[in-house]
Amino acid sequence: MRTFLAIDLPDGLKDQLAARQDDLKIGRHVPPENLHLTLAFLDDQPVAALxxxxxxxxxxxxxxxxxxxxxxxxxxxxxxxxxxxxxVDTGPLLDLHRRIRSRCHGAGIVLPRERFRPHVTIARFGTGAGPDETRRLARFLEGNAGFRPWPVPVEEVVLFQSILSGAAPVYEALSRYRLDGRPVYDPD
Incomplete structure (x- = not known):
């Protein structure tokens, strides 16, 4: 099962990011419902490891x-x-990432050693942006340098399954882990 651990974003922030995507007329945009912050990409894992x-x-x-x-x-x-x-100010996020990597390792899931740069992907360019796209992208970056929405409290980590499909993957939440230890209410 192809999975990853992430921080899901509230709908209000997804809406704000989607509005900025509308200003970015280039690249393949991440669908608003898929916007998240990846903490660990687990790739394909057997159910027992999960x-x-x-x-x-x-x-x-x-x-x-x-x-x-x-x-x-x-x-x-x-x-x-x-x-x-x-x-900005990703110290607590880096600490959470280290804790998650440790738990993955303890569960026998080996993650690649790579530098963790927390971010929320909004668009991709397959092999890279061409010269015209690069100029348009520079204008977008400059015009949105002051974008600073309200801070988002981080209350849980989500284990998502990534189901590959035609246009964009479908992400399905498998489990939620509250950072304060309280049980997660799941009406399903």
Whole structure:
């Protein structure tokens, strides 16, 4: 099962990011319902490993903190590949990421060693933005440098299944883990 752990964003922030996407007339936009902050991409995992991870994540605790987005940035210097909402003051988020990696490792899920740069992807360019797209992207970044929505409290981590489909993947929440340890109410 193809899965990842993430912070789901509230609908109000997704709406604000979608409005900014409307200003970005280039790239493949991430559908608003798919906007999230990935903490760990788990790739394909057997159900037994996910169950062991579930047990480990049920004990996950973290002090309250908030996500603060400020402006946008890109990955890929000469030919940008990704446009993302940038985050400030990510110390507590980095700590949460370390705790999650540790629990994944304890459950036998080996994650690639890579630098973690927390972000919310809003658009992608397959092999990279071309010269015209790069100029338009520079105008978008400059025009949205002051974008700073309200801080978002982080209360839980979500285990998502990623179901690949034609246009965009479908993300289905499998489990939610409250950082304060209270049970998650799930009406389903």
């Amino acid at each position: 169950q062991e991870l579930n047990d480990a994540l049920e004990t996950l605790r973290a002090d309250p903190f908030a996500l603060q987005i400020e402006g946008f940035a890109t990955f890929g210097r000469a030919a940008p590949r990704v446009v993302f909402a940038d985050l």
